[in-house]
Amino acid sequence: xxxxxxxxxxxxxxxxxxxxxxxxxxxxxxxxxxxxxxxxxxxxxxxxxxxxxxxxxxxxxxxxxxxxxxxxxxxxxxxxxxxxxxxxxxxxxxxxxxxxxxxxxxxxxxxxxxxxxxxxxxxxxxxxxxxxxxxxxxxxxxxxxxxxxxxxxxxxxxxxxxxxxxxxxxxxxxxxxxxxxxxxxxxxxxxxxxxxxxxxxxxxxxxxxxxxxxxxxxxxxxxxxxxxxxxxxxxxxxxxxxxxxxxxxxxxxxxxx
Numbered sequence: 001x002x003x004x005x006x007x008x009x010x011x012x013x014x015x016x017x018x019x020x021x022x023x024x025x026x027x028x029x030x031x032x033x034x035x036x037x038x039x040x041x042x043x044x045x046x047x048x049x050x051x052x053x054x055x056x057x058x059x060x061x062x063x064x065x066x067x068x069x070x071x072x073x074x075x076x077x078x079x080x081x082x083x084x085x086x087x088x089x090x091x092x093x094x095x096x097x098x099x100x101x102x103x104x105x106x107x108x109x110x111x112x113x114x115x116x117x118x119x120x121x122x123x124x125x126x127x128x129x130x131x132x133x134x135x136x137x138x139x140x141x142x143x144x145x146x147x148x149x150x151x152x153x154x155x156x157x158x159x160x161x162x163x164x165x166x167x168x169x170x171x172x173x174x175x176x177x178x179x180x181x182x183x184x185x186x187x188x189x190x191x192x193x194x195x196x197x198x199x200x201x202x203x204x205x206x207x208x209x210x211x212x213x214x215x216x217x218x219x220x221x222x223x224x225x226x227x228x229x230x231x232x233x234x235x236x237x238x239x240x241x242x243x244x245x246x247x248x249x250x251x252x253x254x255x256x257x
Contacts, residue, residue, distance in 0.1 A: 033087070040081040042252025044096065044228060046070075049245050054119065054153040055169050056239030067248050073102045075118075081252075088131040092145070096123040112157040112165070120170075122150040123230075127177065127197075138184040143197060147175045147206065149234070151242055171240045173202025189216045193224070203234040203242075212250065225251045 045067045053060035077098040084091045101118040127145020134140075152170035179197030186192060194211035212226015230246040 035084065035086045036256055038083040038085075038254055038256045040083075040252055040254040042079050042081065042250055044079050044246075044248065044250050046228070046230075046246040046248040049247075051241055051243045053239060053241035054151055054171075055155060055167055060241045063244065070098075070100060073100045075099045075101050083129075085129075088134075090129040090131075090141070092125070092127045092129055092143070094123075094125040097121065106157070106160070111160050111162050113160040115155065115157040117156075118154045120150065120152040122148070124148045125177070129181065136185075138182065138191075140180065140182040142179075143181055143195070144178040145176075147177055147199075149173050149175065149202070149232070151240075169240070171236065171238075171242075173234060173236075175199055175201040175203050175206045177206060177208070179208075186213075189222075190214075191216065191222075193226075203232055205231065205233045207231040210250065214254075220256045221253070223251075223253045225249065 047064075047066045048070065049064045050062075051060045052063045079096050081092070081094040083093070097120070099118065099120050101116060103114060103116050105114050106112045125145060125147040127143050129141040129143045131139055131141050150170065150172040153168065155165075155167040157165040157167075177197040177199040179195065181193070181195035183191055183193040190213065192211075192213050194209075196209050198205075198207045200206055208228075208230050210226060210228040212224055214222050214224030216222040226249070228246070228248065228250045232242060232244055232246075234240075234242040
C-alpha cells in the first residue's frame with residue numbers, strides 16, 4: 001500500500017511541477033465567470049478484503065471477496081460524482097452505495113435451516129476544491145472535505161429446531177479528508193488525472209487514491225477509466241470492526257453543463 005500511495009503522490013507532484021513550470025494563470029474569459037455543473041456516473045469494480053465484525057458481540061472474520069463474488073449478490077447500488085464550479089473554486093460530491101444479499105447454509109440445518117445476510121455500504125463525500133495552478137495543458141487543485149460512512153447488516157436465520165431469528169446492527173461515522181487532484185491534457189482530447197486524499201476522524205485511517213486516463217469528445221462529454229484504492233480502518237467500543245481495503249478498476253463518463 002505504501003508503494004501505491006507513493007506512486008500516486010509522485011504522479012501528483014509531477015503534475016504540480018509541470019503546471020508550475022508553465023506558470024499559474026487565472027482561468028480566463030467567460031468560462032471563468034460562469035457556473036458549471038458536472039455529473040459523472042461510474043462503475044467501481046471493487047473487491048473487498050480485510051477484517052470485519054458488523055454484528056457484535058460476534059467476533060470479527062476475514063473477508064476476501066473479488067468483484068465477481070460481490071456482483072453476483074448485489075441487489076441495488078449507485079455510484080456517481082458531481083461538481084459545481086466557478087473560477088478557481090469547486091464543490092465536489094461522490095456517493096458510493098451498494099446493497100448485497102447472500103444466502104448461506106448452517107451446519108446440517110438442524111438448529112437453523114440456513115439463512116440470509118444483507119449488507120448496505122454507503123460512502124458519501126462532500127469537499128471543496130481550490131485551483132492553485134492552471135495552464136493550457138493542465139491544472140492542480142488542493143481538496144478538503146468530509147466523508148460520511150454507513151454500514152448496516154441484517155442477519156436472518158431460518159427456522160429449524162429453533163424459531164427464526166433476526167439480528168440487525170448499523171453504524172455510521174464521519175471522517176475529514178484532505179489532499180490534491182490534478183489533470184494533464186496529453187494529446188487531442190486525451191488526458192490523465194489523479195486524486196489522492198487521506199485523513200480520519202471517526203476512523204483511525206482513511207486513504208483514497210484514484211488515477212487513470214480519459215478522452216474528451218467535446219468540452220461537455222468525456223469518458224474515463226482508471227484504478228481506485230480505498231483503505232478504511234474503523235473500530236468502535238461496541239466491537240464493530242470495519243478494517244478493509246477496496247480496490248479495482250473504475251469506468252465512467254462525465255457530462256458538463
